[in-house]
Amino acid sequence: GNLNKKKWLHMKNLIVGCGISGATMARLLADQGEQVVIIDSKNHIAGNIYDYYSDGICVHKYGTHIFHTSNKDVWDFISRFCQWYPYQHRVRGLIDGQIVPIPFNLNSLHALFPASIANKIEQKLLDNFGMNVKVPILELRKKDDKDLQFLAQYIYEKIFLEYTLKQWGQTPDEIDPSVSGRVPVYISRDDRYFQDKYQGIPIGGYTVMIKNMLNHKNITVKLKTPFSKNMKYDRLFWTGSIDEFFDYRYGQLPYRSERFEFITFPYSRFQDVAVVNYPCNYDFTRIGEYKHFLNDQSDKTIVSYEYPEAFENGKNDRYYPIANDMNTELYHRYLSLAKDMPNVYFFGRLGDYKYYDMDKAVARCLELIKGIK
Numbered sequence: 001g002n003l004n005k006k007k008w009l010h011m012k013n014l015i016v017g018c019g020i021s022g023a024t025m026a027r028l029l030a031d032q033g034e035q036v037v038i039i040d041s042k043n044h045i046a047g048n049i050y051d052y053y054s055d056g057i058c059v060h061k062y063g064t065h066i067f068h069t070s071n072k073d074v075w076d077f078i079s080r081f082c083q084w085y086p087y088q089h090r091v092r093g094l095i096d097g098q099i100v101p102i103p104f105n106l107n108s109l110h111a112l113f114p115a116s117i118a119n120k121i122e123q124k125l126l127d128n129f130g131m132n133v134k135v136p137i138l139e140l141r142k143k144d145d146k147d148l149q150f151l152a153q154y155i156y157e158k159i160f161l162e163y164t165l166k167q168w169g170q171t172p173d174e175i176d177p178s179v180s181g182r183v184p185v186y187i188s189r190d191d192r193y194f195q196d197k198y199q200g201i202p203i204g205g206y207t208v209m210i211k212n213m214l215n216h217k218n219i220t221v222k223l224k225t226p227f228s229k230n231m232k233y234d235r236l237f238w239t240g241s242i243d244e245f246f247d248y249r250y251g252q253l254p255y256r257s258e259r260f261e262f263i264t265f266p267y268s269r270f271q272d273v274a275v276v277n278y279p280c281n282y283d284f285t286r287i288g289e290y291k292h293f294l295n296d297q298s299d300k301t302i303v304s305y306e307y308p309e310a311f312e313n314g315k316n317d318r319y320y321p322i323a324n325d326m327n328t329e330l331y332h333r334y335l336s337l338a339k340d341m342p343n344v345y346f347f348g349r350l351g352d353y354k355y356y357d358m359d360k361a362v363a364r365c366l367e368l369i370k371g372i373k
Contacts, residue, residue: 010232011037017239018221019047020358021348023213024077024365025237030218032369037233038214039225045214048317049206049358055264056298057291058205062317063260063306064275064288065206068196069359073366075198081212082202085294089193093277095158102193102277103134104155105186121147125187132188138181155183163279167308168256168322193275201293235372239348241318242334250333253353255311255318260304270301283307321353328353345372 013029015022018040026038044050048062066089069075093102100108106125110118124147129135137160140152160183165171192199202209214221227240238245243253261284274292278284284305291301311318321327331353338346347364349356356364 010234011035012234013037013237014039014231014233014235015237015239016040016227017047017348017350018042018045018210018214018223019239019348019361020049020210021351021356021361021365022047022237022239023210024362025239025347025369026219027081027213027216028365028369030216033218035218035220037220037222039222039227041224041226043224044207045221045223046207046210048319049210051205051207053205054302055300057296057300057302058294059262059290059302060206060288060293060304061260063258063304064290064293065358066194066199066274066293067201067358068194068199069357070196070198071359071363072198074359074362077362077366078202078209082204082209084200085203086199087201087293088199089275090191090273091193091275091277092271092273093159093279094281095279099272099276101191102159103184103186104159105188105191107189107191109151121151124148125151125185129187132190134184134186136181137183137185140185151185155185156180159183159279161279163277163285166283166285169308169310203294205294234343236344238344238346239351241350242331242338242346242353245344245346246334246337249337250330252313253330253334254322254327256320256322257309257311257316258319259307259309259316261307262302262304265301265303266299268299268301270303318350321349321355323355 013034013036015026015036015038018038022038023045026036029036040047049060049065050062051058051060053059066087067078068089091102092099095108096112098111100111106122109122113121124145125135128143128148137152137155140148143149160180164180241253243250270289271287274290275286275288277286284307286306287303288306289301289303290296291298309316338344345368346352347368348361352364
């Protein structure tokens with residue numbers, strides 16, 4: 001909507017960032033009768049979950065996004081703004097020349113090893129841990145059993161090691177050992193990537209969902225509008241990077257970024273599932289094929305090759321906060337500056353310097369609004 005001068009001079013609630021965190025907060029405030037202005041420097045709503053149609057296919061501009069949650073409050077809130085296509089996410093990985101389920105499960109085991117070895121290892125996994133259990137490879141390593149130790153080492157090398165080098169640009173020595181230890185073996189035949197109760201893709205895409213969320217008489221949206229320090233507001237809700245808000249006083253918080261190469265192929269299918277990981281081959285980490293999400297019908301297909309890279313301010317976007325002690329400490333220094341600003345709220349992936357799945361971002365807003373008078 002258009003802002004008259006008066007409103008622009010002084011806003012009751014200003015939200016910076018029109019992704020899922022900002023849009024959720026805007027709607028929660030608007031539903032309580034509050035006037036909200038939400039701005040974004042991009043030329044579109046929906047932030048990193050923005051999608052658009054091309055050749056009849058709903059394409060996610062910033063890489064594949066799958067909504068999944070076990071939180072009924074979050075599901076019920078989002079369900080007000082969309083119908084769901086009941087999509088269950090399955091990921092495959094190219095391991096030793098075979099395309100197998102990721103996370104590594106019993107189906108992966110049998111696809112990669114001769115029957116005699118697979119059966120023996122499967123029996124040991126069941127005897128030690130039971131069925132339908134996710135076991136971190138750290139647990140396998142601890143067992144005094146050479147077959148289970150072999151499996152742990154195999155998964156570490158084939159699935160974790162080189163993928164991590166590409167994804168984070170660091171050797172596993174530099175990465176917190178707790179991260180590699182958490183890589184699971186799923187003792188199950190369940191090929192789904194997530195086991196959450198609620199999973200799906202909004203029919204029509206995420207942009208439509210966010211548009212519905214922002215469609216309220218109390219919400220004014222301004223795109224291509226960066227935040228400026230002379231904007232006047234009673235309360236500010238900031239989903240941008242917290243270090244940027246404080247003009248990088250203590251230095252920049254590090255992030256990893258991604259570069260996507262989109263390719264349209266003149267045939268109807270490229271791969272069997274939406275996402276295939278390439279841990280040990282090529283410079284890209286994975287390939288996403290978008291028509292799988294909503295079962296879009298087209299005689300073409302659109303895929304994206306995903307290349308992780310370092311975040312450079314002004315050159316690319318922030319995607320993944322890099323979790324380590326030094327960065328956490330730096331974030332807390334910024335957070336302590338925020339404590340002196342009672343009417344400024346920092347949240348979202350960049351505001352909290354924390355990796356959030358979409359449902360966690362929404363849950364954070366549902367929690368945050370409770371403390372706001």
